[in-house]
Amino acid sequence: MKQMLEYVHGNSIFHRLNPLIKLIWAFVTCVACFISSSHLFLLGVLLMTIVIAGISGVLGRAMGVFKALLVLGLFLMLFQLLFTPHGRVYFYILPGVPVTDLGLSFSLLLMLKMMAALSPLSLMLMLTPMNELLTAMTHNLRVPYRYAFVVVTALRFIPTFSQEMDQIMQAQRSRGHETDTRNPFKKVRVILPMCIPLLISSVRRVETMAISLETRGFCTGPRSCRKKLGFTLFDLLAIIIVVAVLLLSIAIG
Amino acid sequence: MIRFNNVSFSYDNCEELAVSNIHAHIDRGEFVGIIGPSGAGKSTLVNLINGVIPHHLKGDFYGEVLVCGKDTVESSCGEISHHVGSVFQDPESQMVSTVVEDEIAFGLENFNLPADEIENRMTDALKMAGIEHLRHESTAALSGGQKQRVTIAAAIALRPKILVLDEPTSELDPQGSRQVFKTLKRLNQEYGMTILIVEQKVMLLSEFCSRLMVMERGRIIMDGPVRQVLEHHDKLLELGINCPRVVTLTKLLKNASLYFGEFPVDVNEAESVIRRIMEGAYDQYSESDLSLQ
Numbered sequence: 001m002k003q004m005l006e007y008v009h010g011n012s013i014f015h016r017l018n019p020l021i022k023l024i025w026a027f028v029t030c031v032a033c034f035i036s037s038s039h040l041f042l043l044g045v046l047l048m049t050i051v052i053a054g055i056s057g058v059l060g061r062a063m064g065v066f067k068a069l070l071v072l073g074l075f076l077m078l079f080q081l082l083f084t085p086h087g088r089v090y091f092y093i094l095p096g097v098p099v100t101d102l103g104l105s106f107s108l109l110l111m112l113k114m115m116a117a118l119s120p121l122s123l124m125l126m127l128t129p130m131n132e133l134l135t136a137m138t139h140n141l142r143v144p145y146r147y148a149f150v151v152v153t154a155l156r157f158i159p160t161f162s163q164e165m166d167q168i169m170q171a172q173r174s175r176g177h178e179t180d181t182r183n184p185f186k187k188v189r190v191i192l193p194m195c196i197p198l199l200i201s202s203v204r205r206v207e208t209m210a211i212s213l214e215t216r217g218f219c220t221g222p223r224s225c226r227k228k229l230g231f232t233l234f235d236l237l238a239i240i241i242v243v244a245v246l247l248l249s250i251a252i253g
Numbered sequence: 254m255i256r257f258n259n260v261s262f263s264y265d266n267c268e269e270l271a272v273s274n275i276h277a278h279i280d281r282g283e284f285v286g287i288i289g290p291s292g293a294g295k296s297t298l299v300n301l302i303n304g305v306i307p308h309h310l311k312g313d314f315y316g317e318v319l320v321c322g323k324d325t326v327e328s329s330c331g332e333i334s335h336h337v338g339s340v341f342q343d344p345e346s347q348m349v350s351t352v353v354e355d356e357i358a359f360g361l362e363n364f365n366l367p368a369d370e371i372e373n374r375m376t377d378a379l380k381m382a383g384i385e386h387l388r389h390e391s392t393a394a395l396s397g398g399q400k401q402r403v404t405i406a407a408a409i410a411l412r413p414k415i416l417v418l419d420e421p422t423s424e425l426d427p428q429g430s431r432q433v434f435k436t437l438k439r440l441n442q443e444y445g446m447t448i449l450i451v452e453q454k455v456m457l458l459s460e461f462c463s464r465l466m467v468m469e470r471g472r473i474i475m476d477g478p479v480r481q482v483l484e485h486h487d488k489l490l491e492l493g494i495n496c497p498r499v500v501t502l503t504k505l506l507k508n509a510s511l512y513f514g515e516f517p518v519d520v521n522e523a524e525s526v527i528r529r530i531m532e533g534a535y536d537q538y539s540e541s542d543l544s545l546q
Binding site for chain 1: 300303304305308309310329330331332333334335337338339341343345346347348349350351352355358359360361362363364365366367368371372389391393407411
């Protein structure tokens, strides 16, 4: 989880892209994927995301994301497959539960949709420093600083909490609490009680954080910005491509 | 610079006073160490200076605290933050950003400084904290000690007149702690920054600070130049504060009527004291000593 949303330092052409363009790219691609119901288009978008990840030098990380999305996607696909009885029947998995051509095509589409729509969001977070994201939100999108800060801080605390959870799990394990189980229902029952210490410690952390903010002049007046974020020719090119993708998705349907 | 006039404070939902009847005056350019057992009110004292009390942590507040001549109750936390920089115990939850550079720039941007000024101050602060190589690192990947240095750098970057630190070296190794104290000493001497530090490592306090405050159950029970305070090492030991070994050694020398002077605060001073004693001792017992050899 934490690997999917964390910024990776770099200096590729996509790292240098204006954060606003990256935000627009992620959201427009997401929308385009939901508009389109063409397997080919979705595969194309997915391929584009992989190419961007490759050029930016975060392919390894991105592959992790794809893998996680694939697992989730396969799960979705299976459900969709089992609950679509229409179309030409290929064979029966269980008595009365057919696998049909329509079901197969539709469930594949759903999986592709999810992967193609979500992976640009994750890639955008890998390629954009939080600070720039904050600037894009406050300066370009006119989101009030307090609210933009909340969004960015939520992302910042993910690794902290995941570390904390690991620690709690290990502490429980060392006292003989069984935490490794393959049964998902059991897993939930095992993990749920550990959420309470996590909740308590996170409330405490947030308290300290608030104090730290107060002593560093948070929201005391107008705020300056360290980096001037300009638009280059490449930003223009990128926005043209993004718009083209959106139009294509509408055209193909 | 900082003045406590008969200050008492108790937190909400807590009957006992966290600090009571505090009278103290801290001048510009002092380097003050605060020590005492846990629950003695050290953190409360620090939070009274940076305005966290009464603006963020609520409770019953008596007396007045003046920072740079202004009552902390009347000025907001944001106003106080222009004079007072703070470093707290847990570095992880103080950090607001995911990259070291942004963490240090955060306060500077809040103060609405121009971009080139931010860049200069950031470079300076990173250099002073000795973490220039971490500039582009992700904060999640840092060790506890590195994180503590980042929080210190973030406070230094704001160039406050007063810097208060609440156990800033708790996760640092002895070498790292010494490094932090050296940085603080430099800030104190070169920029005349007034520094208050809560710390358990008495050896470092006695070596670097000019003044020591000892707290117990919400009161300042000793306050004075380091050497003077160290003379009461019996009382310190009672409070569970281990005196530096050089002080213990000097005490033994004094008990044996071999030494009558001031307490040394570091190993070098102790060495010269012992050398002098030994030279004197050789004068008195030279013959018997020689015969022994």
